[in-house]
Amino acid sequence: MDLNGPEQQVAPVAGGARRGGSGVPGGRRKQRVSMADVAKLAGVSSQTVSRVSNGHTGVIGSTREQVLAAMRELGYRPNSAARALRYGRFNTIGVILFSLSSTGSSRTVEAIATHAAAEGYAITLIPIDVATQDNVLGAFTRMGELAVDAVIVIMEIHLLDTATVQLPPGVHVVVVDSDAGDRYGVVDTDQADGARGAVRHLLELGHRTVWHVSGPGSSYAAQRRAQAWRTVLEAAGRPVPVPLDGDWSAESGYTAGLRLAEEPDCTAVFAANDQMALGLLRAFHERGRSVPADISVVGFDDTPDAAFFIPPLTTVHQDFAEVGRRCVEGVLRQIRTGDDSRPGTDLVPARLVVRDSTAPPRTT
Amino acid sequence: MDLNGPEQQVAPVAGGARRGGSGVPGGRRKQRVSMADVAKLAGVSSQTVSRVSNGHTGVIGSTREQVLAAMRELGYRPNSAARALRYGRFNTIGVILFSLSSTGSSRTVEAIATHAAAEGYAITLIPIDVATQDNVLGAFTRMGELAVDAVIVIMEIHLLDTATVQLPPGVHVVVVDSDAGDRYGVVDTDQADGARGAVRHLLELGHRTVWHVSGPGSSYAAQRRAQAWRTVLEAAGRPVPVPLDGDWSAESGYTAGLRLAEEPDCTAVFAANDQMALGLLRAFHERGRSVPADISVVGFDDTPDAAFFIPPLTTVHQDFAEVGRRCVEGVLRQIRTGDDSRPGTDLVPARLVVRDSTAPPRTT
DNA sequence: AGGGGCGATGTTCACGTGAACATGCCGCGT
DNA sequence: ACGCGGCATGTTCACGTGAACATCGCCCCT
Known part of the structure; x- marks a missing residue:
């Protein structure tokens, strides 16, 4: 037979x-x-x-x-389409994000995908190439038409405000990199605590104050890191230098570094991410300012490369995998309990990793 | 009303x-x-x-x-599920990949997602955390159960051989980072040409030979880069040093760099990617070997950071966005024409970007 | 031995959509 | 004036699945 x-x-x-x-x-x-x-x-x-x-x-x-x-x-x-039709559920989570290339988002997405897969959910990705309100709206509209049970949004929330109305009711939302804890569930690294740790570390080394190269103002993460930096300095009664605006790129860090190299009393810099810290290191190197002997530098993210910068970078480690895990956990809880009502904010701790780019200031 | x-x-x-x-x-x-x-x-x-x-x-x-x-x-x-059921198509492309964190894959995925979206297709992601045959098989099985019209695979092909039988017939496949041009459509950066350009550049500067820090042997990209390096040296009648095995990580580049720093006649190194080149730079810096005065270094990938290494890295630029675009183009052509029969290999050119990490050898 | 109950399997139907076919109306030509 | 054609809209049905209900046969208990 x-x-x-x-x-x-x-x-x-x-x-x-x-x-x-x-x-x-x-x-x-x-x-x-x-x-x-x-x-x-x-x-x-x-x-x-x-x-x-x-x-x-x-x-x-x-x-x-x-x-x-x-x-x-x-x-x-x-046939999953027939199944989805029958059940009214799709076992799929949508992810809306800006650049996948940006540090962290790709690792977060990876963790989301891994954990979602473990729970029997697939991931549908919608990238937004240019951050306009229209594009965000379009992404949500498309997501609403797609077969998703929940959406995880990785982006600055203020473009979100009018967008979620485009989602069908019953589609749950969790947001990363935002402070909209009252409207959606939010998962994020504890940016403020991480930044505080970085600045305190530099003050404890004996630096009089700490300069800051910030991320773009449109980013909530950048805002919170800058805010925490300012708060620590003020609480310690230190002067607060004017922060230099960066845009996350190494190039913007390099530009900022060229300026800071000219500040004779700048002995410590907190860069809002590792790439800008890399730019700082190169600028200081070119200008003959030794790190950490002349200037200490702290970054944020702890990219895999940071340990191999010259010198190895002291930085704040973000646990992106954990952020991704908690995102999935959050939406799955909403899907399974149907409970949309308890947004709240779930902060993942960050921790300072001390390497060789920080030292006490030169004792003149 | x-x-x-x-x-x-x-x-x-x-x-x-x-x-x-x-x-x-x-x-x-x-x-x-x-x-x-x-x-x-x-x-x-x-x-x-x-x-x-x-x-x-x-x-x-x-x-x-x-x-x-x-x-x-x-x-x-x-309701897209009902639509998919009615039409028998899903307007979704599955992407199977290893680490999203690895250089390039996230940018490729991003380009895939962007272009797919422009064509009305969504992207479903399945990551493989550990590269075992079982996991690959599982990913394909899951992909077969999911609502996808085509699959793009980003990984070393040799784990693939038995896996695609798990896909339902009619699901088209395009592969990145492989040489299975006879069985599937393949899109990739022209690894060999890029590597040849890097090695020739160093020879043209007057170096007697070029050392190589390779990627993991399991990667076809690594193999092709190493192969091209060897071919150029042999064609020029130069001695071929034993390549040092890396694993793409900056750490492995650092380890290799410590060894190479002890080789008195090593004046030029071709690293198979930028991260390992970063490790090399740090090792040479620590050992007091000046780049490029004592040793020239070339990388591969042209990550955004490479221009801000110390010194700025000469490297081979990969156009990941183009690779992603052509992947989508490839599967869409297959979907639309139903033509599975012309696999072939589609190579995206790479180009050398000369910065400050290469120079003629010191004239002793 | 007969009936009741339970376990294995079959039948029916709805999920939301859209192609194919059916209907019905209006206007134009002779 | 009558009929026919074409166009706007309605009706039917199938896509693949699985819950709910129906059926059938067997075993156990009295």
């Missing part, structure tokens, strides 16, 4: 059972194997196939084996 | 038309708006709604307006 080359025979038969077929006998393989095809081959009803497919109890061993054999033979795959 | 708060009134009515509702009057918003709901409100048949929704001709202006108004009022979104 199963020795006489059934595969070549059965497939065309099942395929021929459909109407279309385009009349080509040996041409295209065959469109798709459905439960009915499997049921016919196994000599059972399609409902029994369904039960086997879903691991329901109540199917006797021999029947189950027959069905499984038929599935293997035909290469049956459940 | 549209001034007296229709939204609050209509939605519950449409919702009440369903069976479940869980009896909670003011509780959950409502499940989902279907064509039937819109049709009822607009006073037309659901088919007319369908025609409007799909932009078909043959609907008179006034009717169309009524339907559109009803859609807006109810917040109607087409």
Whole structure:
């Protein structure tokens, strides 16, 4: 029964059972194997196939084996569209983000994808190339049309305000890099605490004050890091230098570094991310300002490369994987309990990693 | 007609038309708006709604307006699962990859997502955390169960061999970072040409030979870069040093650098990626070997940071965005023409970017 | 031995959409 | 004036799945 080359025979038969077929006998393989095809081959009803497919109890061993054999033979795959239609759920989480290239977001997305997969959810990605209100709106509209049960948004929240109305009700939202804890669930690194640790470290080394190269003002993470930097300095009664505006790029850090190299009393800089810190290091190197002997530098993120900068960079480590994990946890809790009501903010601790780019100020 | 708060009134009515509702009057918003709901409100048949929704001709202006108004009022979104079921297509491309964190893959994915979105396709991501045959197989199995029309695979092909049988027929495949041009469509940076350019550049500067810090042997990209390096040296009749094995990480580059710093006649190194080049730079710096005066270093990738290394790194630029674009183009061509038969390899040119980490050897 | 119950399997139907076909109306030509 | 054609819209049905209900047979208990 199963020795006489059934595969070549059965497939065309099942395929021929459909109407279309385009009349080509040996041409295209065959469109798709459905439960009915499997049921016919196994000599059972399609409902029994369904039960086997879903691991329901109540199917006797021999029947189950027959069905499984038929599935293997035909290469049956459940049709997720039909399933989604039947269940009203898609087992898919949408992720809306700006650049995947930016530090952290790719690692966060990776963690989201990994944990979602472990829970049987797939990830659908929608990137926004240019951060305009229209594009954000469009992304949400598209997401609303897509088969998603929840959406994770990785971006500055203020572009979000009018956008979520585009999502169908019942689609849950969790946001990263924002402070909209009153409207959505928020997961984020504890930016403020990380930044405080960085600045305090420099003050404890004996620096009189700490300069700051900030991220772009449009970023909440950048705002919070700058805010924490200012707060620590003020609390310690230190002068607060004018922060230099960066845009996360190494180039902006380099530009800032050239300026800071001219400030004779600048002995410590807190850069809002590692890339800008890299730019600082190069600028100071070019200007003959030794790090850490003349100037200490602290970054933020702890990219894998930071340990191999010249000198190895003292920086604030972000646990992006944990952020991603908690995002998934958050939306899944909402999906499963239907509870949309407790947004709140979930902060993932950051920790300072001390390497060789910080030292006490030169004792003149 | 549209001034007296229709939204609050209509939605519950449409919702009440369903069976479940869980009896909670003011509780959950409502499940989902279907064509039937819109049709009822607009006073037309659901088919007319369908025609409007799909932009078909043959609907008179006034009717169309009524339907559109009803859609807006109810917040109607087409159900993509039902659509997918009806059409047999999903307008979704699956992407299977290893680490998103690795240089390039995140930028490739981003380009894939952007171009797919422009074509009306969504991206479903499945990451593989540990590169075992089982995990790869599992990823393909899951992809087969998901609603995808095509799959783009970003990984070393040799784990792939037995895996694609898990995909339903009719699902098209394009592969990145591989040489399986005879079985699948392949898109990749022209690794060999890029590496040749790097090595020739160093030879043209007058270096007697070039050392190599390779990527992991499991990577085809690494293999091709190493192969091209060897070929150029042999063609020029130069001695071929034993390559040092790296694993893409800055740390492995650092380790290799400490060894190379002890080689008195090593004046030029080609690192298989920028991160390892960073490790080299730090090792040479620590050992007092000046770059480029004592040793020239070339990397590969041209990460955004490479221009801000100390010194700015000469490296081979990869156009990941173009790779992503061509991947999408490739699978869409397959989907649209149904033509699976012309795999072939599509190579994206790489180009050398000369910065300050290379110079003629010191004239002793 | 007969009936009741339970376990295995089959049948029916709805999920939301859109193609194919059906209907019905209006205008134009003879 | 009558009929026919074309266009706007309605009706039916299938896509693949799985819950709910129906059926059938077997075993156990009295």
